Amino acid sequence: MVPKRLGTWDVLVVVVLAAVVVASSVLVDGFATSRFWGFLLLDVIPVALIALPMTLVIITGEIDLSVASVLGLSSAVMGQLWLSGTPLPLILPLVVLLGAVCGAVNGLFVTGFGLPSLAVTIGTLALYRGLSYVVLGDRAVADFPFSWTGAFIEPLPGTTVPWVAVVVLGLAVVFGVVLHATPIGRALFAMGNNDQAATFSGISVARTKFRLFVLTGAIAALAGFFWTMRYASARADNGGGLELAVVAAVLLGGVSIFGGRGTLAGVLAGVLLLITLRNALQLADVPADTLTVVTGTLLIISVVGPNAATMLRERLRRRRPA
Amino acid sequence: MPEQTTTDTPALTLAGARKSFGAVHALVDGRLELRAGEVHGLVGENGAGKSTLVKVLAGVHAPDEGELTLGGRPAVLGGPADARAAGIAVIYQEPTLFPDLSVAENIFMGRQPLRSLRRIDTAAMRRRTRELFAQLGVQLDPDRPARGLSIADQQLVEIAKALSFDARVLVMDEPTAALSGVEVERLFAVVRSLRESGAAILFISHRFDEVFALCDRITVMRDGRWVSTDPVGQLTVGQVVRRMVGREVSALYPKQDTQVGDVVLSVRGLTRAGVFDAVSFDVRGGEIVALAGLVGAGRSEVVRAVFGVDRYDTGEILVGGRRLPRGRPAAAMAAGVALVPEDRRQQGLVMELPIERNVTLTRRWSLSRLGLLGPRAEREDAHRWTRLLQVKVGHLSDPVSTLSGGNQQKVVLAKWLSTGPKVLIVDEPTRGIDVGTKAEVHRLMSQLAGEGVAVLMVSSELPEVLGMADRVLVMHEGRLVEEIARERADEESVMLAATGQAGRP
Numbered sequence: 046m047v048p049k050r051l052g053t054w055d056v057l058v059v060v061v062l063a064a065v066v067v068a069s070s071v072l073v074d075g076f077a078t079s080r081f082w083g084f085l086l087l088d089v090i091p092v093a094l095i096a097l098p099m100t101l102v103i104i105t106g107e108i109d110l111s112v113a114s115v116l117g118l119s120s121a122v123m124g125q126l127w128l129s130g131t132p133l134p135l136i137l138p139l140v141v142l143l144g145a146v147c148g149a150v151n152g153l154f155v156t157g158f159g160l161p162s163l164a165v166t167i168g169t170l171a172l173y174r175g176l177s178y179v180v181l182g183d184r185a186v187a188d189f190p191f192s193w194t195g196a197f198i199e200p201l202p203g204t205t206v207p208w209v210a211v212v213v214l215g216l217a218v219v220f221g222v223v224l225h226a227t228p229i230g231r232a233l234f235a236m237g238n239n240d241q242a243a244t245f246s247g248i249s250v251a252r253t254k255f256r257l258f259v260l261t262g263a264i265a266a267l268a269g270f271f272w273t274m275r276y277a278s279a280r281a282d283n284g285g286g287l288e289l290a291v292v293a294a295v296l297l298g299g300v301s302i303f304g305g306r307g308t309l310a311g312v313l314a315g316v317l318l319l320i321t322l323r324n325a326l327q328l329a330d331v332p333a334d335t336l337t338v339v340t341g342t343l344l345i346i347s348v349v350g351p352n353a354a355t356m357l358r359e360r361l362r363r364r365r366p367a
Numbered sequence: 368m369p370e371q372t373t374t375d376t377p378a379l380t381l382a383g384a385r386k387s388f389g390a391v392h393a394l395v396d397g398r399l400e401l402r403a404g405e406v407h408g409l410v411g412e413n414g415a416g417k418s419t420l421v422k423v424l425a426g427v428h429a430p431d432e433g434e435l436t437l438g439g440r441p442a443v444l445g446g447p448a449d450a451r452a453a454g455i456a457v458i459y460q461e462p463t464l465f466p467d468l469s470v471a472e473n474i475f476m477g478r479q480p481l482r483s484l485r486r487i488d489t490a491a492m493r494r495r496t497r498e499l500f501a502q503l504g505v506q507l508d509p510d511r512p513a514r515g516l517s518i519a520d521q522q523l524v525e526i527a528k529a530l531s532f533d534a535r536v537l538v539m540d541e542p543t544a545a546l547s548g549v550e551v552e553r554l555f556a557v558v559r560s561l562r563e564s565g566a567a568i569l570f571i572s573h574r575f576d577e578v579f580a581l582c583d584r585i586t587v588m589r590d591g592r593w594v595s596t597d598p599v600g601q602l603t604v605g606q607v608v609r610r611m612v613g614r615e616v617s618a619l620y621p622k623q624d625t626q627v628g629d630v631v632l633s634v635r636g637l638t639r640a641g642v643f644d645a646v647s648f649d650v651r652g653g654e655i656v657a658l659a660g661l662v663g664a665g666r667s668e669v670v671r672a673v674f675g676v677d678r679y680d681t682g683e684i685l686v687g688g689r690r691l692p693r694g695r696p697a698a699a700m701a702a703g704v705a706l707v708p709e710d711r712r713q714q715g716l717v718m719e720l721p722i723e724r725n726v727t728l729t730r731r732w733s734l735s736r737l738g739l740l741g742p743r744a745e746r747e748d749a750h751r752w753t754r755l756l757q758v759k760v761g762h763l764s765d766p767v768s769t770l771s772g773g774n775q776q777k778v779v780l781a782k783w784l785s786t787g788p789k790v791l792i793v794d795e796p797t798r799g800i801d802v803g804t805k806a807e808v809h810r811l812m813s814q815l816a817g818e819g820v821a822v823l824m825v826s827s828e829l830p831e832v833l834g835m836a837d838r839v840l841v842m843h844e845g846r847l848v849e850e851i852a853r854e855r856a857d858e859e860s861v862m863l864a865a866t867g868q869a870g871r872p
Contacts, residue, residue: 226739228731235728238719244676245706245714246728246782247696305719 053354054299055311062318069325076325083205085324087198087275091116091268091284093213093316095291096298097220098261100312103295104224105254106237106304107155107162112265113287114173115147117280119269121177124186124279133193140266147173148262152255170288177281186279197274209271221309229253237304286337293340294319297347319343376439378403378567379424379455379536384433386419393419397433398593399586401536401567406558408582408599409571412611412801416591417571421540424569425457426450438535456529457538460545462521466514471496473513474528499527503557519550526557537561538569543577544799547662547827548862555581573799574828575604589613612803622835623813628652631821632704632790634673637682642668643845646682650790650821655812657836658825660865664842666825667709670792673823674706675699686790700729703789707779707796709825711772715779718768722760723749725767726781752781757807773804780811791815794825809835829858843867 070077095112102109119140126136147169154165201208224230232253236243240250273279298315300307322343323336377400384397394416401407411417422428423435426444435442437453444450450457464473471492472479480491496509505523513524522542529537539558543551558568558581572578578585578599585602587594587610594610632650637643643665650656658666671677673684675696684691686702699706708714716725726749727734734744749763758777760770767778776796783791793812797805812835816822826832832839839856841849841864849864 222739226741228735228738228740231724231728231731231740235717235720235724238717239713241713242715242717244696245674245708247700248728249695249697 054350055308055314058298058311058314058318062314062321065318065322065325069321069328073325073329075328079205081324081328083200083207085320086207086210088324089316089320090207090209090213090275091272091287092290092294092320093217093313094268094271095261095265095287096295096312096316097217097309098257098264099291099295100220100298100300100307100309101224101233102162102254102257102261103292103300103302104233104237104304104307105257106240107254107257108166108292108302109148109151109162109258109261110166110288110292111147111151111169111173112261112268112291113284114170114177115144115262115265116269116272116284116287117282118147118173118177118180119144119266120273120279120283121181121281123270123273124181124184127186127189127279133189137270140270141263144266144269145259145263147266148259149255151262152258155258156251156255174281174285181279181281183281187277189274189277189279191277194274194277197271217309217313224309234305237306239305289340289344290319293344293347297343302348315347377401377436378438380434380436381420381423382434384420384423384430384435386423386428386430392591394423394430395591396593397423397430397588397591398596399424399569400596401569403535403565403567404562405583406562406568406570406581408578408585409569409588410573410575410578410585410607410611411588411594412803415588415611415801417588418540419591420588421457421538421569421571424450424455424536424538426455451532451534454533454535455538456525456532456534456536457540458522458525458529458542460541461518462525464513464516464521464524467512469510469512470507470516470524471509473524474499474531478532495531496527499530502530503527504560505553505557517550518545519547519554522554523557526561530561534566536567536569538571540571541573541799542570543572543574545662548866549661551577573801575607576830578607579604587611608802611801622655622809623817625653625813625817626819627654627837628819631687632673632823633685633688634669635683635685637669637672637679637684639668639672639677639679641845643672643679643842646842646845646847648840648847648850650823652789652819652821653816654837655816655822655824655835657832657839658823658842659827659829659832659839659861660842662827664865665845666842667794669842670706670794670823670825671708673699674704674792676706700786703787705729705783705786705788705791707776707783707791707793709794709798711775711779715782716767716775719766721764722753722758722767722770722778723763725778726752726785729782729786748785749781752785753778756781756784756811773800776800776804776808780808784811784815788820790821790823792823792825795827796824797826797828797831829861832861833857841865 075081099109099112122143123136123140126139151166151169154160155162197209198207200206201211224233232243232248235246236248236250236253244250269284272283294316295312296302297319298307298312300312319340323339326336326339379399379401381397381399384394386394397416397420399420409417419428423430426447426449435444442453444453465476474496475492480488480495482488493509500507503523503526507520507523513521516524542554546554561568570578570582582599584596584598585607586596587607589611628651630649631652635647637646646669658670660666668677672679675691675694675698678694686704689702691702692698712718723745727745731740734740734748746763753760753763756777758774758781767775770778796808812822812824824835833856836856837853839851839861840847841851841861843865844867848867851860
């Protein structure tokens with residue numbers, strides 16, 4: 046049985062996504078090629094990866110805007126560690142740990158001191174990005190071995206689909222199951238709607254939110270590792286502005302900015318729609334500035350859209366109360 | 368109907384009012400006659416149509432049919448502004464003032480007295496506010512901000528506002544639900560003085576003692592229809608209850624005698640600075656212990672601390688002889704403690720979530736298999752518990768906010784009874800719910816005590832306390848001042864202790 050809420054906005058996003066794909070295939074040269082889709086999926090990976098924990102965070106009524114800066118910091122630290130001779134198999138767990146620590150700082154300010162996550166993570170957005178420049182300056186570390194950098198963009202044999210994309214899809218399934226079919230997911234929705242009632246039901250709201258921030262930081266750092274490998278370049282400014290794309294994609298996927306509402310499938314559709322639209326426009330030689338306008342506009346639409354839809358539904362319901 | 372000397376023409380009449388929302392007939396035959404200089408009680412179960420009738424008078428709902436007259440002339444209310452212009456004011460249970468504006472600014476919001484150049488004449492505003500308060504006989508500073516006013520004071524501000532535009536008809540929708548005894552008395556004094564000055568007052572309450580103490584006539588409603596209107600002198604509580612429910616409520620407080628067992632919950636010297644002080648008591652299995660006292664005496668804070676939602680500074684809590692860790696509701700639940708909280712809408716339920724999710728929220732882990740929680744397991748379980756407690760639901764997937772207050776409270780009870788508690792704490796278990804459901808809740812509590820559960824009940828309703836409890840613990844200003852056995856407990860002994868006039872036990 047399909048839950049009622051799945052019906053409206055999520056379906057609309059999928060329909061629009063299909064329309065964008067069809068229109069682009071006809072209008073944009075080179076869109077309907079497997080090579081283009083391979084590149085598109087490489088662009089999807091970091092956004093989708095960070096969108097997974099971000100979805101949970103936003104459903105609990107919080108937000109983490111520092112993710113792109115954590116990505117940048119992990120990239121910068123990675124570069125510095127490489128310069129000092131640390132092997133890559135050791136660097137990977139170290140940066141993930143670093144991301145978890147960054148997330149823990151966010152979580153501590155939000156749950157320990159009761160500050161709004163919007164304010165806290167705007168602060169750490171600047172802080173972590175600043176730290177990345179402290180660590181690496183404006184240098185770029187680009188001498189990673191090709192055996193690693195090449196491996197991360199390797200497609201599955203016989204296709205153009207990167208294997209990492211399949212791993213992210215697998216992770217998305219895990220996140221989807223946790224969110225929609227486990228006791229943890231039920232708790233997340235409960236606290237997103239009313240954290241007081243959740244507390245009175247025995248749910249540890251602060252502890253859960255803290256853990257989500259830690260998880261988000263760790264995954265953002267993981268995305269930083271991928272980013273560095275993909276572009277074979279560790280830089281302090283890697284992933285600048287990516288937080289906007291992630292938040293836009295999550296909200297576009299029908300997650301309520303006020304918390305308590307959303308589906309993971311919707312978020313995946315939102316990520317695909319956002320990246321497909323951007324890449325199609327890019328392919329059609331639309332200038333980069335315009336692309337930012339597109340992201341901003343989609344963000345506005347995705348905040349206004351579901352609310353307008355809900356208002357409309359409420360009005361209809363009021364006309365015929367159950 | 369006996370002759371009233373006050374006036375010939377009623378201040379307000381409503382006849383044959385009908386209001387439907389789709390298939391739901393909220394009001395089928397609403398009738399009302401308010402005379403100037405009377406306090407008129409309106410009683411009925413939840414869902415009897417009282418709220419809809421109030422909203423019709425307030426101009427919020429336009430009735431589908433029916434005639435309204437004001438001072439003998441037919442009137443049509445196009446909206447709340449019309450109602451106000453016609454001299455009808457509604458005082459709600461919880462007024463909504465602007466917290467950062469002063470009391471005077473709240474009263475004159477939107478129609479401030481002006482000086483030249485459209486500047487607000489604050490001096491005149493303050494003076495008029497003082498006059499209004501003097502007229503009501505209350506002490507309130509016109510300049511203080513509304514933030515931090517007690518609910519009782521906020522209601523007085525609303526009443527002053529009503530007076531400021533010469534309201535002739537005052538509708539008070541359950542004004543006493545959140546007031547303490549002293550505050551209720553003060554409100555009654557104000558209402559009586561308004562009656563003397565010739566206002567017509569419609570007073571809605573679930574508390575019969577208040578209705579009988581204050582009102583001149585009582586109108587009973589049931590299922591959206593007018594049932595009767597009689598002078599209070601010709602009515603008994605029993606008659607009113609029978610008319611409300613349309614049947615005999617044989618025993619409102621079906622307290623069974625039970626076998627009292629061992630101590631299950633033991634609270635030792637629980638202290639939180641400024642809130643409660645050295646509170647110690649035991650509750651045994653099979654016992655119903657009431658925690659009585661005035662609003663603000665610290666009763667809810669104590670039970671919240673026991674459950675782990677609120678913190679405490681010193682003291683300890685033992686369940687079955689084992690100490691509970693501080694501030695961890697999950698640990699309290701694991702030890703077999705359940706708390707049905709005071710505020711159903713904010714604490715008891717997640718209003719936006721489906722009924723089934725709310726029922727099963729406390730048992731997410733026990734219902735899951737291999738860490739997975741399927742919708743079917745939830746639905747089957749929710750179905751079983753809602754049927755057991757006879758919750759009237761359409762679809763279990765509907766938001767719990769679509770249920771009536773009484774049914775919502777049953778969902779909260781289902782949520783907690785399903786955990787199989789050893790200690791059941793209920794905080795104001797029947798506040799704002801109708802007589803029928805009230806009796807069911809009481810029967811349920813008795814039944815649980817009979818099964819050996821230790822029940823701790825916080826209640827501000829004396830009849831409930833006296834009817835249900837084996838022992839009454841009375842709190843006054845954060846201290847446990849008296850313990851009264853069932854045989855010795857009566858209204859007087861409890862009220863004396865609650866107001867701090869009894870010696871320590």
